[in-house]
Amino acid sequence: MEDQRNTSEFILLGLSNDQNIQMFCFVLFLFCYIILLVGNLLILVSILCSPLFNQPMYYFLSHLSSMDICYTSSVTPKLIGDLLRGTKNISYDNCMLQVFAMHFFGSTEVFILTAMAFDHYVAICKPLHYMIIMDRTKCNLLVLAAWAGGALHSFPQLSMMIQLPFCGSTEIDHYFCDIFPLLKIACTDTYITGVLVVANSGLVALVTFVVLFVSYVIILFTLRNHSAEGRHKALSTCGSHITVVIIFFGPSIFGYLRPPTTYPEDKIFALFYTIIAPMFNPLIYTLRNTEMKHAMRKVWCQRLFSKEAHN
Template sequence: MGHCLQKTSMMRYRKYLRRKREPTLVTYVRLGGLSVNQKVQIAGFAMFLIFYVFTLIGNILIVITVIYDHRLHTPMYFFLSNLSFIDVCHSTVTVPKMLIDTWSEEKLISFDICVTQMFFLHLFACTEIFLLTVMAYDRYVAICKPLQYMTVMNWKVCVLLAVALWTGGTIHSIALTSLTVKLPYCGPDEIDNFFCDVPQVIKLACTDTHIIEILIISNSGLISVVCFVVLVVSYAVILVSLRQQISEGRRKALSTCAAHLTVVTLFLGHSFCIFVYSRPSTSLPEDKIVSVFFTAVTPLLNPIIYTLRNEDMKNALNKLMGRMEGKEKQ
């Protein structure tokens, strides 16, 4: 009898040891936030709340203006309205959660929502890269082949290009998210950033992620490099073509594509994917700065650049605001 009890106790003890060694699945993730300093967090809350509000107002106003003004029903402004829509969505994926977490000590996010955030973050980021590339092609056709422009960039082609770039962004995001989700996660459960992203999340996996990191770098790096080459080639051809035009035509063409070129420079110069995926998944202090610029500042700069540098957009906005003021007076 005593032998049986001893054997039973030993079996229970072994089960306890096995359970102790077994990893606990990560169900919630702790976000590091912008800073541990409360004063810095409060200042950041005020600043990014202003950024987010103006991002929404500016980009939504551009979309409404393009829809309202029939003179802006051209391929260029069709893609511009898509860019504004993406900026609103891209900023909304991360900034509201960051603002809420400012007043939270734990800054928890469920793993499922964390994965969802990763998916939409990469969906909108990749789609924006593709969109900027398509807009560069649109400017190339408009400046270098003006007589064939409406034939080449007809509405059917524009819609197909829009569907293609959104599909490409979706496929890219599904691929990265799938690679990340299939890993086993057993802790730690803290990310040193204010949102979930693939490089930080895979560090929580309790397995070797070297191959996954190579696949992620290859996927995102290839997209970034190819789009960058296409953009550089497009604008190089445009600049060469402008040298052969008269001064007035050259000035108008430069004014037309200056806003787009500025946005491309800002986006690629501070692109989160180029910065993060060009190296292994190691955290650097600069990561948060680049993340803030990419998710909160760039979406705000786009409407400012396109409204201040574009005469057609400014005229359409003034016309829209005048019409709205007239209705209020009535």
Template sequence: MENQNNVTEFVFIGLWGNKKMELLFVFLFLLCYLTVLLGNFIISLTITCSHLMQQPMYYFLCHLSLMDVSYTSTVVPRLIRDLAAARKNISYNNCMTQLFTAHLLAGVEIFILVSMAFDCYVAIVKPLHYMVLMNRQRCNMLIVLAWVVSFWHSIALLLTVLKLPFCGPNQIDHYVCDVKPLLKLVCKDIHVVSILVIANSGMVAVAIFLVLVASYIIILYNLRRHSSAGQKKALSTCSSHITVVVLFFVPCIYIYVLPAGSENKDKEISVFYTVIAPMLNPLIYTLRNMEMKITMRKVWSKVTHSDLN
């Protein structure tokens, strides 16, 4: 039987049904979004205007900041608009575009986190081979690979959803077009599709998370061979990575491993990786990183000095 799609637009139910609470959160999410923009702009400016850009860790961090801003911008501006609007509608085409873009950018962010873990692993476990293994060509290759893998992941999800028939309800119990809330609106059995989605997103997220955890265990084990100063610096860097990884992966795993029909707190928990994690990342990577703080002061001093002149 040919799939029929009678839906031309979707309507978001949103985070809360209480209008007064939604208006209060317009201001809160706007503040969060401005914090994301400002924090990641400062990190990007500090790295690109200093010697830090030559170091693989900061090179990846600069790309991570760019992804944080891009990913948050696909979700939060519409969320803010919808919180203030009487009707939270989105066209079918715009919904599919948001689905594809959000998964593409989130995928790139995940693989940049993997690249940063790999950089940390090589620096601690194979320090003598670090300059060879983590040259700029290798770093660029890892960034390109992140985009390629994420693109195919997003295309696979998009094609899966485009083939599904939406012929009745069009209210999405969420604040963003994502595959799981959309599956609840499909007018056919979604058992097989749910398994494919869990395999594509949930199991992949679990596998990557376990690889990252294993790499950090090996890193911490190999730290015994380093001096106390080296251990302190490495622990500071690794703890920042681990915090960011946990903030991003744990909510993702919770959401995408459970089947679409299950009653859970998907939309509330997704706030962690769409808003909170991108907002906290700049703080996590700067507060415990002395080199970053010193460089920020130097860049700020250089900028203000040139303005005065």
């Protein structure tokens, strides 16, 4: 008899069964994914190939771009392929891998956003000690801590899902393997597991959001003593980060800081933190950041001119 804990595959019900809606979603999400990849790769290469990489803010931004690519790639290619082929099956192993990847890369991104907020706080509130506090060793430690935090968050989530028995319906009412829809089809009482999931995911989202909120309240309070030019520059930099935090954290907090059940709106909110927010991150950070625009122009113009000269 087949092990009830190891159902061979699940069926992802996706966003809609309507063929026209599926084709529209295919074109839309393919476009979004291409924009996301191009935008984040442009930022990543521009930072790596310019002196900006030596500045903590852009060092963290390069890691954020990497996380955006990994995070979205754990869901979006599968979604696009399913919309194109009309198939919605996913193997048990790939489903569990998707659960782990989503939570690992997503929580690592959350902790990197927190590290960026800390960098902004030090730059504005302790400018004379900035280079001492935010040296490369401490930046590396913050990134390492973000990865460690991602692992500490995602491994317990994966462990709880692997232990669930699936012996009845294998239809997951979502477009990827999310935890609450999996809890819904498990053939056992999942109340305790659901509480543990909310305690893990919900508290990570809530605590980091509160830390970010408090840090920016302190930053805005400190900016009162700065010159008008200094305030404008600081607000421009912080504004980009605050926008990214709101777009990412709003749907995430709704998605996980609540009773462990599913709602029809879950798929719409999930689109924000799996596709929309990572797609807008490069635009937000480049359109409002003069240094980033100069670096991108310099790096890519040099590459273009050197290529033409070589030809």
